Amino acid sequence: MKQSTLIWTILMVAGGAFLLFQASKGNGRVYVREIPVDAQSSQPEGEKQDYHWNRYQQVTESEKGEPDVRFSFSRTLGLWVAAFCTLAIFSFLYGDNPIYKFTESVFVGVSAAYAMIVSFWTEIMTNLYAKLLPDLARITFFPDIDSTAEPDYLYLIPLVLSILLLWRLSPKGSWIARWPLAFFIGATAGIRLISYLETDFIGQLQSTVMPFLVFASDGSLLWIKSLRNTIFIVGVLSCMIYFFFSVEHEGIIKYISRLGIWFLMVTFGASFAYTVMGRIALLSGRLVFLFNDWLGI
Amino acid sequence: MKRTIPLLISAMTGFILIGTAFIPRFVDWGNIAMAWFNLLAAFAFILGGGNLLKMQLQKISAQQPGWGYAAVTLIAFFITLFVGLAKVGVHPNVNFPEFTWSGDYLQEDGAFWWLFEYIFTPLSATMFALLAFYISSAAFRAFRAKNTEATILLIIAVIILLGRTYASVWLTGWFPDEFILGESGIKYSDFKLQNLSEIIMEDFMTPGMRAIKIGIALGVASTSLKVLLGVDRSYLGSDQEA
Numbered sequence: 216m217k218q219s220t221l222i223w224t225i226l227m228v229a230g231g232a233f234l235l236f237q238a239s240k241g242n243g244r245v246y247v248r249e250i251p252v253d254a255q256s257s258q259p260e261g262e263k264q265d266y267h268w269n270r271y272q273q274v275t276e277s278e279k280g281e282p283d284v285r286f287s288f289s290r291t292l293g294l295w296v297a298a299f300c301t302l303a304i305f306s307f308l309y310g311d312n313p314i315y316k317f318t319e320s321v322f323v324g325v326s327a328a329y330a331m332i333v334s335f336w337t338e339i340m341t342n343l344y345a346k347l348l349p350d351l352a353r354i355t356f357f358p359d360i361d362s363t364a365e366p367d368y369l370y371l372i373p374l375v376l377s378i379l380l381l382w383r384l385s386p387k388g389s390w391i392a393r394w395p396l397a398f399f400i401g402a403t404a405g406i407r408l409i410s411y412l413e414t415d416f417i418g419q420l421q422s423t424v425m426p427f428l429v430f431a432s433d434g435s436l437l438w439i440k441s442l443r444n445t446i447f448i449v450g451v452l453s454c455m456i457y458f459f460f461s462v463e464h465e466g467i468i469k470y471i472s473r474l475g476i477w478f479l480m481v482t483f484g485a486s487f488a489y490t491v492m493g494r495i496a497l498l499s500g501r502l503v504f505l506f507n508d509w510l511g512i
Numbered sequence: 513m514k515r516t517i518p519l520l521i522s523a524m525t526g527f528i529l530i531g532t533a534f535i536p537r538f539v540d541w542g543n544i545a546m547a548w549f550n551l552l553a554a555f556a557f558i559l560g561g562g563n564l565l566k567m568q569l570q571k572i573s574a575q576q577p578g579w580g581y582a583a584v585t586l587i588a589f590f591i592t593l594f595v596g597l598a599k600v601g602v603h604p605n606v607n608f609p610e611f612t613w614s615g616d617y618l619q620e621d622g623a624f625w626w627l628f629e630y631i632f633t634p635l636s637a638t639m640f641a642l643l644a645f646y647i648s649s650a651a652f653r654a655f656r657a658k659n660t661e662a663t664i665l666l667i668i669a670v671i672i673l674l675g676r677t678y679a680s681v682w683l684t685g686w687f688p689d690e691f692i693l694g695e696s697g698i699k700y701s702d703f704k705l706q707n708l709s710e711i712i713m714e715d716f717m718t719p720g721m722r723a724i725k726i727g728i729a730l731g732v733a734s735t736s737l738k739v740l741l742g743v744d745r746s747y748l749g750s751d752q753e754a
Contacts, residue, residue, distance in 0.1 A: 254609035266609035271621055289621075293630030300631060304638040308645060320581040322635040323564070324588030329632055331561045332596030332624065336617045338554035342547060358608040373548040377555035384562045393518040393748055399552055400747050401522030402545045404736035405529030415729035419722050439697050443715050450719025451726075458727050475723070480661045482720025484668030485712060491651070491669075492676055494644035501641045504634070 223309075234510075242511030243298075245290035246279045247271040257358065276511070298509040301501055346370045423451045450478045519742045526740040564589065595623035668712060675709025 216224075237243060250270040256263055271287060278284050303318040345352040349364040376395040383392035427448065429440040456468060457475030464472045506512045529545055532538040564585070571582040594600070600623035605614035618625055657663040674680050684704040692698050701707065738744040 252603070252606060254604075254606045256610045257608045258610065264610065266604075268603050270603075289626060293626055297630040297634040300634045301638045304635060304642060307642060316578070316581050317584060318635060320584040321588045321631065322639070324585040324590075325592045325627060325632050326636070327561055327564050328589045328592030328596065329628065331557045331593065332617065334554035334557045335597070338550055343551055355611075356613045358605070358611045358614050369544070370551075373551040376548070377552055380552060380555050381559060381562070383559055384566070390514045393514070394521055395552055396747065397518035397521040398525050399549065400739055401525030402529060402549050404522070404739045405526035406542060406546065406549075408526075408733050408736040409530060409533040411729040411732040415725045416733070419726050419729075423722060446715050447719050450716065451722050454720055454723030455726065458723065476661055477664055478716060478720045478723075480664040481668050481712065481716040482724070484665040485672050485709075485717040487651070487665070488669040488672035488676070491644070491647055491673060494641060494647055497637055498641040498644040501634075501638050 237510050237512075240511075241276070243291070243294060243509055244276070245287045245294055246274050246276060246284050247287040247290065248274050248278070248281075249283050249285065294509055298505060301505060305501075343370055343374060347374070423448060449474070454478050515745070515748055518748055519745065523740050523742065526736070561589070561593075592624070592627055595627065600624065601626075668716075671705060671712060672709045675705040675707075680705035680709075 234243075248271070250272055252268050252270050254266045256266070271290075273287075273290065274281075274284055279286075300318050300321075303314045306312055307315045340352075340356060345357050345360060346367045347370050349360050349366060353360045353362070376398055379391050380395040381392075383389050425444050425448065427441060427445050429437045429444060431437050453471050453475035455475070457464075457472040457479065462468060525545070529542055532541040568582040568586050568589075572579045572586075576582075596617060599613060599615060599617055602615040602617065602619045602622040602624075604610070604612055605616075608614045615622075618628065651669075655662070655666050655669070657666055674683065684706075687700045687704050689699055689701045692700060702711070735744065739747070
């Protein structure tokens with residue numbers, strides 16, 4: 216047996232033993248509180264009927280002795296599955312391996328279906344089906360739709376465009392999918408052009424127009440505020456001059472654009488640090504899940 | 513017809529929407545277009561799912577290396593799709609209990625919620641958390657104070673990283689809250705790492721970000737015009753496409 220295989224085998228066995236020990240102490244179990252739900256049929260006409268079911272609220276382990284609190288198998292199983300998924304993804308740090316590939320494949324399948332389901336219930340059903348067939352939608356999925364709502368036949372246009380988009384999957388005539396795509400591109404271009412010019416161009420320029428020298432109400436110079444404003448304006452202008460490639464960066468332009476590069480380096484350094492911090496926060500979140508929620512350490 | 517009609521559709525849609533922004537009476541058209549846009553995007557997800565299905569089935573039928581993983585993807589895909597569409601384990605809306613399908617698809621305790629909570633969330637969070645290791649290792653290898661620009665990048669990144677953690681309190685927390693050079697307005701405590709990182713963010717990073725945003729806005733505007741005027745037709749693909 217290779218030395219590295221031996222070391223990893225020992226580590227895995229030790230880890231497994233530790234897990235069994237923690238599990239035997241009652242860790243890695245989820246307890247829920249049963250909350251009964253009582254409801255009555257909503258229709259004013261017809262026979263009144265009562266409906267009862269239970270809702271479950273997760274509780275801390277310290278509450279497990281209470282009368283309406285019970286062990287939840289499905290959530291406990293979920294906790295262990297989540298822990299397995301987390302460890303399987305982390306196993307990629309050691310190298311590409313079958314466990315990682317398995318969970319990666321599961322992730323691809325689940326996330327593709329998840330995106331489809333979310334868009335199906337939030338867009339297709341809510342904004343297409345309920346708009347085109349409000350009466351049918353009321354008696355099937357959305358009973359809270361206004362009973363006076365009329366079908367909005369304008370929504371036939373996006374329905375037709377959507378069907379044309381799905382034509383892309385057909386072996387022949389997939390060029391038809393270019394029509395909805397063209398609508399997509401045209402709408403994006405039209406909406407984005409205005410919104411970007413309004414918020415990011417005019418808005419940012421407006422915010423940059425500020426006084427170099429700031430005076431207090433008694434007429435004295437607020438030199439720190441003035442310095443900060445000056446740095447700000449010089450920073451924006453020098454960065455923009457660096458981005459202005461239509462002139463040669465020679466003479467005074469060369470020095471201003473160099474100053475712009477320095478400002479941009481500060482921006483990139485700070486953005487990089489923020490990205491690292493975000494990832495490390497996610498990492499610590501996963502470690503908290505493993506050690507706290509799962510192992511109860 | 514294959515290229516002219518799409519060009520006309522995109523130009524008409526785009527210019528009408530630009531026009532409506534200047535006519536208050538038609539501003540709602542933009543909202544309608546956005547609603548249609550979102551619907552098309554929702555159908556695009558179905559297209560994406562169909563494409564995933566096609567690719568994975570091709571892999572399985574050709575018995576390509578790793579076809580077993582394609583099967584795993586398909587199983588996970590179909591299970592999630594089924595429990596999400598059928599609202600498995602979802603109770604009806606408490607206000608309309610006689611309507612079996614009226615409950616929210618992401619309701620707690622439903623099977624779709626279980627998949628989201630215990631598979632999708634841990635997997636996506638861990639995937640991104642994994643990047644912490646790679647981003648750190650890349651930074652360790654790439655960050656060298658080779659010239660002025662690289663040095664500025666390195667110093668700023670270190671200050672921000674330290675300034676946003678407890679290390680800043682440990683290293684510079686003891687700086688006194690006293691003025692430097694009499695009543696100059698600047699205190700020693702302004703040089704605490706957490707304060708320094710605030711100053712960097714507000715006075716040095718924001719101008720850079722602002723210039724980048726202005727550049728992006730101009731880029732978006734010019735690219736949009738190129739698309740609407742038919743100068744940029746790359747989104748239509750090649751003529752050889754069926």
